[in-house]
Amino acid sequence: LHKLWWTPFRIQKTMASQGITGPPYKLIYGSTRAILQIQNEASGRPLSRSHDIFPRVQPHISAWTRTYGEFAKKKKQPELIKEVLNNKDEAFPKSDAKGFLKKLLGDGLVTSEGEKWAKHRRLANYAFHGDSLRSMFPAMVNSVHMMLERWKNLHGNEIEVYREFTVLTSEVISKTAFGSSYVEGRHIFEMVRKLSSITARNALKIRFPGISKLWKTNDELESEKLENGIRDAVLEIIRKREQKVRAGELDDLGNDFLGLLVKASQSDDESRRITIDDLVDECKTFYIAGHDTTNTMLTWTVFLLAIHPDWQDEARKEVLGVFGNQDPNPDGIAKLKTMGMIINESLRLYPPVVGIDRKVATKARLGKLVLPANICVYIPNLKLHHDPQIWGDDIQLFKPERFFEGVAKATNNNLAAFFPFGLGPRTCVGFNFAATEAKIALSMILQRYAFSLSPAYVHSPTQLLTTCPQHGVQVIFHTL
Numbered sequence: 001l002h003k004l005w006w007t008p009f010r011i012q013k014t015m016a017s018q019g020i021t022g023p024p025y026k027l028i029y030g031s032t033r034a035i036l037q038i039q040n041e042a043s044g045r046p047l048s049r050s051h052d053i054f055p056r057v058q059p060h061i062s063a064w065t066r067t068y069g070e071f072a073k074k075k076k077q078p079e080l081i082k083e084v085l086n087n088k089d090e091a092f093p094k095s096d097a098k099g100f101l102k103k104l105l106g107d108g109l110v111t112s113e114g115e116k117w118a119k120h121r122r123l124a125n126y127a128f129h130g131d132s133l134r135s136m137f138p139a140m141v142n143s144v145h146m147m148l149e150r151w152k153n154l155h156g157n158e159i160e161v162y163r164e165f166t167v168l169t170s171e172v173i174s175k176t177a178f179g180s181s182y183v184e185g186r187h188i189f190e191m192v193r194k195l196s197s198i199t200a201r202n203a204l205k206i207r208f209p210g211i212s213k214l215w216k217t218n219d220e221l222e223s224e225k226l227e228n229g230i231r232d233a234v235l236e237i238i239r240k241r242e243q244k245v246r247a248g249e250l251d252d253l254g255n256d257f258l259g260l261l262v263k264a265s266q267s268d269d270e271s272r273r274i275t276i277d278d279l280v281d282e283c284k285t286f287y288i289a290g291h292d293t294t295n296t297m298l299t300w301t302v303f304l305l306a307i308h309p310d311w312q313d314e315a316r317k318e319v320l321g322v323f324g325n326q327d328p329n330p331d332g333i334a335k336l337k338t339m340g341m342i343i344n345e346s347l348r349l350y351p352p353v354v355g356i357d358r359k360v361a362t363k364a365r366l367g368k369l370v371l372p373a374n375i376c377v378y379i380p381n382l383k384l385h386h387d388p389q390i391w392g393d394d395i396q397l398f399k400p401e402r403f404f405e406g407v408a409k410a411t412n413n414n415l416a417a418f419f420p421f422g423l424g425p426r427t428c429v430g431f432n433f434a435a436t437e438a439k440i441a442l443s444m445i446l447q448r449y450a451f452s453l454s455p456a457y458v459h460s461p462t463q464l465l466t467t468c469p470q471h472g473v474q475v476i477f478h479t480l
């Protein structure tokens with residue numbers, strides 16, 4: 001009873017005294033965690049160069065970290081964050097995915113632990129790095145061409161880029177990881193998107209443990225249908241791949257992520273073999289993680305360049321200097337220093353993933369604190385990315401020059417101050433993939449268009465699974 005009632009109310013009371021309203025906590029089967037709802041209403045304010053990045057959120061974040069981040073006193077914060085995320089003694093594993101999140105991610109790479117995680121991580125590392133990543137380059141360029149072709153036919157020159165980048169990033173992950181296309185995988189993306197939004201809107205709701213067995217909400221019923229629908233659709237894609245091999249259309253199962261997973265599921269070597277359920281969960285994980293994050297990163301970067309024409313010109317100069325009017329190539333992409341700075345500053349201001357959480361496995365010491373087992377530790381990257389003690393008083397300004405001498409210099413060698421892709425062994429496996437895809441797309445857009453923000457735009461970054469624009473981002477494109 002203490003866990004069920006007292007703890008959440010105590011948290012709510014403390015938060016209310018800090019001016020935080022709403023239900024900022026949730027109860028997950030005995031473990032309590034406070035989650036900051038990062039949601040601001042449509043402000044409708046005109047934007048200036050020094051607009052507040054998250055107009056209504058900043059004080060809430062400060063209050064939150066004062067209350068719950070107190071254990072991480074400023075000076076020690078980076079060491080403690082590293083200690084949690086490096087997880088050397090396995091004291092801070094991933095939080096258990098339960099309820100809707102479990103339906104969404106299953107037991108894939110994002111949520112699994114131990115030997116299973118290591119086995120799957122090896123496969124994903126191979127599929128998304130080095131030569132494999134290089135071989136994905138033509139598919140990425142091709143997908144951007146398809147998007148730009150669509151733009152030619154759009155009526156007027158105002159384009160809602162969040163929607164466009166959703167299609168682009170879905171197309172890229174479909175082609176590169178699953179050898180299919182956005183159109184072929186469209187129903188999977190639609191189901192995944194519906195399930196994501198159910199997960200997001202239920203993230204702060206309390207359910208008594210076990211009550212779902214007696215009575216299910218509409219969201220629970222719908223999410224079960226979606227979970228089964230996604231499973232059937234993924235199994236169909238796997239079946240198609242196997243059929244193509246049997247019919248002689250393909251020499252073998254292939255070396256893309258899907259091919260590697262199917263081969264692993266058929267392996268005679270038990271240490272390499274994965275189950276069909278694992279295969280389905282992993283496909284689901286990459287359909288989700290592989291596009292929504294890159295999508296928001298691209299959207300906010302285009303938004304920032306649209307309101308900072310000086311940096312847009314700088315980026316275009318660099319792109320034209322490296323590629324001229326030719327399509328991007330892997331060696332040239334590695335030379336785009338200004339673009340790298342711009343993307344980093346965009347990730348600092350609008351990190352697609354605003355916080356990372358871990359579970360305390362058994363009673364553990366963290367700095368001066370002794371943490372009880374089964375609570376969650378939440379690390380708010382958004383707060384760190386907006387901390388004036390690290391970045392200076394101009395935190396809300398878009399200043400890519402901060403990264404001129406690299407991330408280490410920008411953060412004063414404090415790597416736990418900027419980690420949009422996570423830190424430690426569980427760092428993002430798609431980091432290089434996302435960066436390459438974003439640089440290709442931005443280069444090809446800058447080669448063809450100058451762009452500015454439409455007066456129709458309303459600034460309202462919203463936290464669903466990623467930090468997305470609630471009303472989209474409308475941009476006006478002018479052909480060069």
Ligand code: HEM
Nearest residue numbers: 109110289290293294297353420421422426428429430434
């Ligand atoms: C801008 C784009 C992206 C951002 C900001 C991002 C962010 C992150 C973060 C912060 C984590 C660590 C989570 C944690 O420690 O709990 C993570 C993990 C992960 N990301 Fe990404 N990600 C991006 C793109 C991608 C892409 C394109 C893919 C797939 C191709 C991907 C797949 C994954 C996977 C599978 C994990 C779990 C890795 C593990 O636990 O071993 N991500 N990502």
